[in-house]
Amino acid sequence: MGMNAITVDLVWTSAHVAIEYNSTAEHGLYLDESSNGPMQMQETLRKLERRRKRDEMRISALSASGWKAFPLVSAQVYNCQSFDAVIRAIANALGKKIRAEALNFKRKRTFLRQEVLGLENQ
Numbered sequence: 001m002g003m004n005a006i007t008v009d010l011v012w013t014s015a016h017v018a019i020e021y022n023s024t025a026e027h028g029l030y031l032d033e034s035s036n037g038p039m040q041m042q043e044t045l046r047k048l049e050r051r052r053k054r055d056e057m058r059i060s061a062l063s064a065s066g067w068k069a070f071p072l073v074s075a076q077v078y079n080c081q082s083f084d085a086v087i088r089a090i091a092n093a094l095g096k097k098i099r100a101e102a103l104n105f106k107r108k109r110t111f112l113r114q115e116v117l118g119l120e121n122q
Contacts, residue, residue: 016067017093022055068093
C-alpha cells in the first residue's frame, strides 16, 4: 500500500485484532441528489469506490501481517442481529466469552441503541 503504518479505528495490539469501520459518512461523502448535479454524483461515486478499495487493501494488509481484521459497515451497526454477530466474532478472536444475557439485557441494549443511534425498537 506504500504505507509504513496502518491506522485502524479500534485495535487490541496484544491480540492482533483490529476493527475498521467503513462508512460514507466517515469519509465525508454523501450521495444527495438535491445538492449534487449528475457530474458531482459521478465524482462522489468514483471517490467512494477509490476509498472502498483502499479500505479493502488496508484489511488485506492487516490479514497478511497476521492480524485478525474485522471490517465493520454501517448496515451492521444499525442491525442488532448483525452487530451481535460481529461482537461474538471479535470476542472469539480475543479469546473472550460473552456471558449469558442478564434478565434485563435486551431492554437496556434497546434503550442504549435508541439513545446513541436514534433507532426504534429492534
